[in-house]
Structure formats: C-alpha cells, structure tokens
Amino acid sequence: EPEVTQTPSHQVTQMGQEVILRCVPISNHLYFYWYRQILGQKVEFLVSFYNNEISEKSEIFDDQFSVERPDGSNFTLKIRSTKLEDSAMYFCASSEDAGMNTEAFFGQGTRLTVV
Amino acid sequence: KQEVTQIPAALSVPEGENLVLNCSFTDSAIYNLQWFRQDPGKGLTSLLLIQSSQREQTSGRLNASLDKSSGRSTLYIAASQPGDSATYLCAVDSNYQLIWGAGTKLIIKP
Numbered sequence: 001e002p003e004v005t006q007t008p009s010h011q012v013t014q015m016g017q018e019v020i021l022r023c024v025p026i027s028n029h030l031y032f033y034w035y036r037q038i039l040g041q042k043v044e045f046l047v048s049f050y051n052n053e054i055s056e057k058s059e060i061f062d063d064q065f066s067v068e069r070p071d072g073s074n075f076t077l078k079i080r081s082t083k084l085e086d087s088a089m090y091f092c093a094s095s096e097d098a099g100m101n102t103e104a105f106f107g108q109g110t111r112l113t114v115v
Numbered sequence: 116k117q118e119v120t121q122i123p124a125a126l127s128v129p130e131g132e133n134l135v136l137n138c139s140f141t142d143s144a145i146y147n148l149q150w151f152r153q154d155p156g157k158g159l160t161s162l163l164l165i166q167s168s169q170r171e172q173t174s175g176r177l178n179a180s181l182d183k184s185s186g187r188s189t190l191y192i193a194a195s196q197p198g199d200s201a202t203y204l205c206a207v208d209s210n211y212q213l214i215w216g217a218g219t220k221l222i223i224k225p
Binding site for chain 2: 031033041042055091103107109
C-alpha cells in the first residue's frame with residue numbers, strides 16, 4: 001500500500017543550526033503538507049503546497065521556515081536557524097486533491113530535538 | 116477561528132465494551148472531518164473520513180457520525196480490544212488545512 005515516508009525518524013541539532021526534514025509523498029498525490037506536534041500539545045498546521053508553490057501557511061510558518069519540492073518525488077521542510085522551541089514531531093502529509101473528498105495521509109514523523 | 120475540542124481527554128474501559136469518543140467544532144463550514152489514531156511516539160493513521168455532506172462512515176468496528184449543523188462528530192468503537200489502546204484525534208478540514216483536537220487517550224484493559 002502506498003505510504004508517505006519521512007527521513008530521518010529522529011534528528012538532534014544544536015540551536016542556530018539549519019535542518020532539512022525530508023518527505024516522499026504518495027506518488028500520484030498533488031497536495032503536500034507539513035504539520036508539527038510539540039510534545040503534549042495539539043497537532044498544528046504549518047504549510048500546504050500545490051503546483052510548486054505555497055497555497056496556505058500558518059502564522060507559525062515564519063521566515064525561518066521554507067519548503068521545496070526539489071525533484072519529482074521529494075518534499076522538504078527547511079528550518080533555517082533552529083530554536084529550542086522548534087523541538088517537536090514534524091509530520092508530512094499528502095493528498096490527491098483538496099476539499100470535500102480529500103483524505104490526507106501522514107508519514108511516521110520526524111522527531112526534531114534542538115539542544 | 117475554528118476550534119476543535121475532544122471529550123473526554125482520557126478513557127479507560129474493560130475489553131469488550133462499546134464506547135463513544137466525542138469531537139466538537141465551532142465553525143460548521145468544513146469540507147470534511149477525519150478521525151486518526153496515534154500510538155505513543157508514532158505517526159498519524161487515518162481511520163475514517165466523513166465528507167461534509169455525509170452523516171456517517173463505517174470501517175470494521177468503527178463508526179463515525181457527523182452532525183455539521185451542531186458542530187459534532189462521534190467515533191463509536193464496538194467490542195473494544197486491548198489493541199485499540201491509543202490516542203484518537205479528530206481533525207476538521209477548514210480552508211484546506213486540518214485543525215486538530217487534543218485527542219482522547221483510550222486504554223482498553225484486558
């Protein structure tokens with residue numbers, strides 16, 4: 001069964017360093033998303049991406065964040081200068097479409113720890 | 116602004132019981148509602164999707180209902196098993212992004 005895959009599963013980085021989280025969405029999906037979940041808190045929307053551009057972003061997704069689809073399969077989230085409060089589980093998701101019929105499929109997540 | 120609330124926050128029941136998890140949302144203008152399962156430290160597994168025009172969806176022992184006008188959804192789990200122990204999250208699709216509840220942590224006692 002097709003699935004969303006994320007790498008790495010766990011990343012530890014020092015504050016101020018840049019990190020890139022990688023995702024391979026399901027191959028025929030057109031919409032891609034990043035969400036995060038800080039330990040003990042709700043899952044939060046970060047950004048959605050369609051047709052090689054950001055379609056929606058939350059107020060969390062500030063200038064230190066960027067997304068890219070560098071080739072036909074990968075979808076990346078870059079955090080330019082990590083802060084302690086960026087420590088969270090980051091989930092990538094993809095969907096065939098957007099709207100009523102859309103079911104979003106999620107990866108297993110990348111646990112980012114900023115020290 | 117859409118807000119999603121799940122009650123109860125935690126639930127512990129003996130194996131074999133039927134149970135209901137609740138989800139409420141403040142803005143009825145949604146495209147759909149999804150129920151997910153999350154095991155500790157793990158990813159998000161989609162269980163059921165209910166489109167805004169639908170009233171319910173079933174998958175095996177799971178049945179989810181949606182009353183959009185009142186801003187409520189329920190997830191019914193029949194004949195619960197220890198393997199159902201997990202956190203159950205509901206999320207509403209509002210403006211092409213999922214808004215999440217905090218989840219119900221379910222423990223099924225053998």
